[in-house]
Every structure is written in structure tokens, then in C-alpha cells.
Amino acid sequence: MTTTPSIAPVRPTRRRRGRAGARAAAVVRHAVLIPIALLWLVPLYVVIINAFKTNGDIVAAPFEIPFDRISLEYLQFALVNPNFNVVGAYGYTALLVVVNIVLLIVIAGPVSYVISRGLNTRHRALLFYFLLGTFIPGQAILIPATTVLRTLGLMNSFPGLVLFQVVAHLPVTIFLFVGYIRSIPRSIDEAAIIDGAGMLRRYWSVIFPLMRPIVATVVILTGMGVWNDFVHPQIILGPFSPKTVTTGIYAAFGLYVNDYTIIFPDLLLAIAPLLIFFVFMQRHIVSGLTTGALKS
Amino acid sequence: MTAISKGAVGRVSRPTAPLGRRLAGLAEFPMAFPAIALFALFELLPTVLAVVYSFASLDSFGTFRGFVGFDNYVRLLSDANSVRALGVTAVLASVGTVLINVIGVGLAVLLNHPGTIYHLYRAAIFYPFVISGLVVGFIWRAILNPDGAINSLLRGIGLPAIPFLSDGNTALATVIGVTIWNSLGVTVILYLAGLQTVPAELLEAASVDGANAWQRFRKIVWPLLGPTVTINIVLTSIGLLRTYDLIVSLTGGGGPAGQTETIAYRIISLGLAGGQVGQSSAGAVLLFLATIVLAGVVLLLRRRNEDIT
Structure with a gap:
């Protein structure tokens, strides 16, 4: 909805039209953006309010808040539900996230330093080697990967899952690290070389402390990726191991598919940590996403 | 052009590498x-195995029984369910990519203004990014069920219920x-980042010269x-080709009757x-x-x- 091209050549007229036009344009923008924002927020609203309602109220009036009948009972049950231990799933998933991030940084950091400071063809070949990974669809190699994990005795185990997830995040992480280390002046390395520090020592004590912004990006992207991962824990951990938030909710909804007093509280508990994370970290998530995507 | 000159520099430096640099190579290795x-063990080896298995016969325990040429491909492409899964994925990826990018550019232009209200609009559209695709699917299934929120609303105002997930065409x-x-x-955020690179003076100069909003955009x-x-189209289409989690939860794994089953889901269930295997x-x-061809074609x-512009 743009204003029709103004033919009026007289300056003052056009400026007045311009101001009125700007206001009209703003009105049009809000007229488009408000319904879209509502379409995005209504599902969230439905999940939140229905987590406190009876099944009858949810089915009869899903968008209403019956103030006299709202109850914490369903949320409380969801916390102790024997079929989906939400608290346990939070803990297990958090552990998975932390171990993933630590291993990823320890493994990806030194190799990124080698690649970014190297001048030879083999360093460029090494970067290319890891970038191949971005074209390999995770689900496509999951079945053969289970064969590899089974051969190594790592199938149905926490270490097996962690190693597979770390490797899945290696390409992006190495790419981001290499790009960042290249922006750190070599003169900083040279000072450390004169002090007699070896290459690994130089990385951890001189370069790594300078990498905080990019490490933060990797922590955010990997943390969200691992927390939300479903297919890898579902298949690598197998049905008898502790549940992550995603595999737990999948298992629970297989049992209670029609009971909204189970579904909505569980959904609220599943998204609550992420929404809190989103509210406080939005700026960092956005910058992590844009550096992650636009650099590649 | 630049790639050639870079390669040449790399090639020249190699034969003259002094002993010191070779020792550095030793330090680099660990x-x-x-x-x-x-990476070789958990990414490349499974990829190679996938290629090998695709030409092999395996029993149900995964034991190798010899090579069978293109048999697996022929059987896959003559299996109605797999062909349908390929079709569903093609439709989802192409229609999804076009719509997401067209709407994404438009919204980014509308959102590219300062002020708290625009910040809130952006947050409203962006927040699903932090939620797992599996959970997004469960949320929408709860809302779109026959007795879900939307159909309850429709019945309330006297309209017939819509079989969002139970009818084949509607479900897709x-x-x-x-x-x-x-x-x-995600797409909107990336387009907004792209719009930041457009110099404001250029737009001001154009509007002083009398260009309207559409001309300035075009x-x-x-x-x-x-x-x-380019980046957005590659990222969206590659992402949509791999759609899996959403199918598991939203349509209970490709329902009704397999009409929303994607190839990623089919690969894992097969x-x-x-x-x-x-x-x-x-x-x-x-x-x-498909992933490689798609990325290659878009980049080309x-x-x-x-080159033309």
C-alpha cells in the first residue's frame, strides 16, 4: 500500500504530503503487523491459560479465562506425573547441554586455531573437510550412525549421544571460531611465541580469552540445539533410558493424547524455560543467529 | 577470479616451507x-555407510549380504509410500520456501523501523525459533484438533468445523x-540484518529525487x-527438505494415512x-x-x- 507516485513538482506541497503520507504508511504497517503478531501470540496464550483450566472449560471456551475456576492443580500434577517426570527431564537435558558445550569448545577450539593461523593448502583443505558436514542431513545418516555406535558399544548410552551431537555441531562451530580467530591480530600470537609458549598453550592462555563473544554465540546456538533435539536422543538413547524434555513429552503424549488437562500443562512446562531464556537473551540469540547464518 | 590467485599463492609457499614450519605442523597435529x-567417525563414516548400504542388500539385523546395484533405488522409487513422501517433501519445501521468503521480505521491510512497538512485533514473530519443532507441532495439534480451540471457535459462531489434520489435502x-x-x-530476522546494510543516505537521496516507496525498494x-x-533461500529450503520433528508431533508421524509423511520421516521409519536399511x-x-544440487543451483x-548486474 504505497502512496501513488506524486506528480506535484511544487516543493512545499510535497513536504506536507510527505508527512501525511508517512503517518498513513505507519497506520498501514500497524494494520498488517497487529493481526500477524496476534496470529503468533494466540497459540502461546492458549497454552498458558489452558494449563490452569478444567477439561470442560478448555473444550467449551478455549480462549476464555474462567477466573473463578482456574486452578494450579493440573500444573502440580504435571510436575509429579509418573509418566513424564518434568523435573527429571529438565535436569537430564541440562546435563546434556552442559556436557555438549564443554566438549564442543574443547574439541573445536584448538583445531580452529590451527586452521586460522595456518598458511598451507592443508589448512584450507581441513576447513573444507569440516564444512562438508553442513550439507549432510542429520536424519539421513542416523541409521548408519547407529551401526557405528553399536559397533563401538556406545548405542543406548549418554556418551554415544553426546559424541554424536558434538560432531553434529562441529562444522558450524569451527566455521564461526575460524572466522573470529582470523580477526585477532597475529602480533598477539607473536608476543606469546617470543615468551616461549607452545601452540596449545598459546591458544588457551592468549587467544581463547579473547574469544568470549563468539564462544557466547556458540553456547547459545548449541545450547538451544541440544535442548530442543528430539531425533537423536529418541533413537540413540532408546526407549529405556532417562528422558529429555522432548523425548519425555513425546512418550507422555502417546499415553494421554486426548486429555487437555495433561497436554497443556506439559506444553507450558516444556516451553517455559525456553521462553524465559528468550526474554532475557533475545538480543544475544538474534546476534548469534545472524553471525551464524550470514557468515556461512 | 580471486579463487585462482589465492590458490596460486598457496601453491608457491609450499616447497619453500622451512624446517621450523614443519615442526609447527607436528605441534598442530595433536x-x-x-x-x-x-568427525570422520560420526559424520563421514555414516555418510559413506549410507552410500554403501544404498547399493547393498542387508538382512533385518543389518548384516551385509552383498551388493545389488541400483535395486534399492528402484524399489524405493516404485514404492507408492516413498514416492508420495518425496512428493510431499518437494511440495512442502518449494511452497514453504517461496511463501516464507516472500512474506519474510515484506515483513522485514514493514518491521525495519525504530521504536519499542516494532521491537515487540519482531519478538512476537521470532519466539517460535527457541521452541523445539516437536513441541510446536504438539501445540498446534492441540489447537487444531476436531475439539481444539479453532474448531470450538468456528462452531461457536455457527460455522462447520475444518478437518485441519484429519483430511489428506487439508493436512498438508x-x-x-x-x-x-x-x-x-528466523527468515525475517535475517532479512532485517540484510536491510541494515542498506545505507539510509541512499534512500533519503532517492526520496528527495522523488522516488516512491516501491521504486526505492525495487x-x-x-x-x-x-x-x-540467496542465503535465506538456501537455508529455508535445506531446512524444509529435512522436516522431521514437526511431522512426528503435528500429524502423529505423517497422518492421515501417510499423506503428510516427509522423506526424512520415511528414511527413519524404513x-x-x-x-x-x-x-x-x-x-x-x-x-x-537434493541438498547439494539445491544449494549449488541457487549459488550458481x-x-x-x-555477473549481469
């Missing part, structure tokens, strides 16, 4: 080894709609946005429950090739475009 080895449209809801925010913003468009691997190789078109 630092690079863990990443190289793990629903999957595309929820996919857009889920991924639009002649200034759009050409400068080119690289962002390989696990079906015990058809050969056909599953053939599907995996096709998905892998882009480069040709840049």
Missing part, C-alpha cells in the same frame, strides 16, 4: 586430531502453515539485499521399524544429493545474476 577423528496445507509459523521469524533495497536473499539409505542418498544462479 590439536587438530580429536576433531578430525570424531496445515503442515505448510505451521511450518511457516515456525520458521518465518531499485535500491532489493539489489543490495541480493546476498541475503531404517528402524521397517528393517529396510537398503531402501532407507537410498532415500538418504537422494536427500543428500546468484553468481550469474551478479
